[in-house]
Amino acid sequence: MDVPYQIRTHDQYLEAYRAAAEDPEVFWADVARHFRWRRTWDSVLEWNFTDPQVRWFHGAKLNITENCLDRHLDARGSQPALIFEPNDPGSPSQILTYRELHFRVMQFAQVLKNNGVQKGDRVCLYMGMIPELPIAVLACARIGAVHSVIFGGFSAQSIADRVNDAQAALVVTCDGSLRGAKEVPLKPVVDEALGACPSVQKVVVYAHTGTPVSMKKGRDLWWADEIERVNAMGNPFVEAEEMDAEDMLFILYTSGSTGKPKGVVHTCAGYMVWTNYTFINAFQYRPGDVHFCTADIGWITGHSYLLYGPLSAGATTVMFEGIPTWPDAGRLWDIVDRHRVSILYTAPTAIRSLMGFGLEPIAGKSLTSLRVLGTVGEPINVEAWNWYGTHIGGGRCPVVDTWWQTETGGVLISNLAGVTPAKATFATLPMPGVDPVLVDEQGEEIAGNDVSGNLCIRKPWPGMLRTTYGDHERCRQTYFSAYPGMYFTGDGCLRDRDGHYRITGRVDDVLNVSGHRIGTAEVENALNMHAGVVESAVVGVPHGIKGQGIYAYVVYRGGIDDANQIRRDIAATVSRVIGPIAKPDAIQLVNGLPKTRSGKIMRRILRRIAEGETANLGDTTTLLDPGVVDEVAAGRIPI
Numbered sequence: 001m002d003v004p005y006q007i008r009t010h011d012q013y014l015e016a017y018r019a020a021a022e023d024p025e026v027f028w029a030d031v032a033r034h035f036r037w038r039r040t041w042d043s044v045l046e047w048n049f050t051d052p053q054v055r056w057f058h059g060a061k062l063n064i065t066e067n068c069l070d071r072h073l074d075a076r077g078s079q080p081a082l083i084f085e086p087n088d089p090g091s092p093s094q095i096l097t098y099r100e101l102h103f104r105v106m107q108f109a110q111v112l113k114n115n116g117v118q119k120g121d122r123v124c125l126y127m128g129m130i131p132e133l134p135i136a137v138l139a140c141a142r143i144g145a146v147h148s149v150i151f152g153g154f155s156a157q158s159i160a161d162r163v164n165d166a167q168a169a170l171v172v173t174c175d176g177s178l179r180g181a182k183e184v185p186l187k188p189v190v191d192e193a194l195g196a197c198p199s200v201q202k203v204v205v206y207a208h209t210g211t212p213v214s215m216k217k218g219r220d221l222w223w224a225d226e227i228e229r230v231n232a233m234g235n236p237f238v239e240a241e242e243m244d245a246e247d248m249l250f251i252l253y254t255s256g257s258t259g260k261p262k263g264v265v266h267t268c269a270g271y272m273v274w275t276n277y278t279f280i281n282a283f284q285y286r287p288g289d290v291h292f293c294t295a296d297i298g299w300i301t302g303h304s305y306l307l308y309g310p311l312s313a314g315a316t317t318v319m320f321e322g323i324p325t326w327p328d329a330g331r332l333w334d335i336v337d338r339h340r341v342s343i344l345y346t347a348p349t350a351i352r353s354l355m356g357f358g359l360e361p362i363a364g365k366s367l368t369s370l371r372v373l374g375t376v377g378e379p380i381n382v383e384a385w386n387w388y389g390t391h392i393g394g395g396r397c398p399v400v401d402t403w404w405q406t407e408t409g410g411v412l413i414s415n416l417a418g419v420t421p422a423k424a425t426f427a428t429l430p431m432p433g434v435d436p437v438l439v440d441e442q443g444e445e446i447a448g449n450d451v452s453g454n455l456c457i458r459k460p461w462p463g464m465l466r467t468t469y470g471d472h473e474r475c476r477q478t479y480f481s482a483y484p485g486m487y488f489t490g491d492g493c494l495r496d497r498d499g500h501y502r503i504t505g506r507v508d509d510v511l512n513v514s515g516h517r518i519g520t521a522e523v524e525n526a527l528n529m530h531a532g533v534v535e536s537a538v539v540g541v542p543h544g545i546k547g548q549g550i551y552a553y554v555v556y557r558g559g560i561d562d563a564n565q566i567r568r569d570i571a572a573t574v575s576r577v578i579g580p581i582a583k584p585d586a587i588q589l590v591n592g593l594p595k596t597r598s599g600k601i602m603r604r605i606l607r608r609i610a611e612g613e614t615a616n617l618g619d620t621t622t623l624l625d626p627g628v629v630d631e632v633a634a635g636r637i638p639i
């Protein structure tokens with residue numbers, strides 16, 4: 001694909017940034033005309049951040065799968081679109097060319113249709129990282145159904161919450177998934193969830209592990225049987241549904257500062273343009289590149305940079321079922337060599353954990369196919385940044401530190417690989433069209449350089465969220481009310497002397513554990529479900545590998561004969577309610593929590609104690625019972 005909007009020099013970046021700021025409508029129309037539209041737009045951008053309402057390419061008609069699949073068939077039908085690396089290193093990898101992926105997507109699109117799914121219906125996907133997941137995702141997009149992928153590590157309760165919020169008509173799942181030496185059951189978890197989900201009519205089950213599962217008559221169908229039914233109908237060409245630019249493409253649930261995750265909504269045209277533009281520019285994609293994004297499709301990174309960005313650009317994308325440390329810590333490097341990966345995109349957590357194994361797992365690996373490295377999901381420390389560039393990139397490959405969020409759809413702040421300067425621990429500069437603003441607690445803009453504040457974005461960009469599913473007011477409250485007229489990211493940020501941005505972490509009650517967003521309130525809700533827990537408070541604590549760990553203070557009712565057993569039971573409760581990713585790293589049983597006279601928990605103090613600061617805890621005179629602090633400090637659990 002000819003990509004005239006690829007930025008190739010620093011000057012071109014400055015020029016693109018200026019042009020997009022000066023006249024966004026002209027700039028984005030000029031990018032958008034390189035896509036396949038059934039009908040072009042009446043207006044490029046209409047917006048206000050009060051309602052908020054944002055419309056890009058209003059009036060245009062398209063289908064994103066025609067842009068990710070059909071339009072590549074003539075030029076690169078036999079090029080690999082998807083390379084699947086299975087969990088077991090002894091099993092052969094699977095390659096799906098653009099033509100094959102196109103075919104398989106249409107087959108499954110027909111399966112969805114045969115089961116009554118229509119444009120606008122919601123479909124939840126709870127699967128492992130196997131090719132059938134992107135096939136099902138794209139099949140939804142093909143027929144205009146709204147996909148909502150639920151990360152395969154979430155609990156039955158988390159599935160039920162998401163399915164019910166979205167009122168999903170159909171669920172796609174597997175018998176189980178494979179993660180290193182472990183087999184993770186999926187269908188039994190779905191069964192448990194769906195007991196409380198009346199909207200679900202059908203469940204399509206892909207047999208992957210071969211473990212026996214129960215199949216409910218009238219509801220559950222085997223993927224293979226359904227495909228056979230489609231094949232019996234003849235060669236399926238499922239015409240792509242004509243979608244409005246602003247029709248919903250997907251919902252992805254993400255944690256915020258309240259207990260209930262919210263369904264971030266992305267729409268068809270803006271998201272497509274944004275993921276494509278940022279993929280091509282941040283990673284400096286070149287035809288023939290093999291792009292390996294290690295993120296799970298259950299998170300936004302997998303949506304935007306394993307699927308939609310690379311496929312819309314006609315790239316070859318690698319999908320890995322397993323984990324980086326199995327069967328040994330050289331697994332990712334094996335994959336890079338075997339598939340001649342040129343762009344590797346992963347999380348700081350993975351880098352830090354692999355660093356811990358030393359250089360032995362890298363010995364004997366070539367890694368010469370690599371050209372660009374990327375990181376995402378959390379702040380990266382200097383050591384990890386250097387190690388990645390030196391030992392994986394061989395000192396040749398630029399490292400892009402891409403900052404963005406589920407809500408932003410794609411990268412907002414990042415260096416462009418080899419084109420704009422990189423700086424360790426800095427996401428550096430905004431993408432064209434992105435107007436970052438630092439504000440103080442009062443909402444005043446902090447101008448100039450060498451300053452820090454809360455990060456907001458002043459203008460709309462095509463990939464931004466449009467609403468939170470079923471609750472637009474929540475979207476307004478969460479993102480557009482703290483600083484009127486701006487989108488508030490929830491992140492703290494500094495701008496250095498050169499105007500480069502460095503994200504310092506969340507300033508709200510959201511934790512970032514191994515690059516996964518988890519709300520403290522969500523974990524507290526889960527803790528409080530344990531029969532013995534009276535009250536709890538959760539704070540983040542620095543963690544060498546995960547970035548942040550979860551520290552829970554729990555007021556426990558009843559006798560404490562075996563504190564370890566109680567802690568294990570409480571942790572198991574969190575796992576069951578949310579999923580293992582939310583399990584606290586430390587649970588401290590306490591008699592009381594430090595509270596103000598008005599009953600507010602003093603998290604600032606709890607955070608400092610968890611961090612190991614047990615002496616200078618600041619002003620405690622406003623506390624209802626200052627003695628509580630000493631007890632809590634004395635019982636601190638080091639992690």
Ligand code: WTA
Nearest residue numbers: 376377378379401402403404405406503506
């Ligand atoms: C954090 C992931 C520092 C940030 C794409 C943000 C980062 C949250 C970076 C979004 C980065 C993401 N440097 N922090 N390069 N990238 N974050 O929604 O706190 O899972 O708000 O999206 O991750 O997490 P989410």
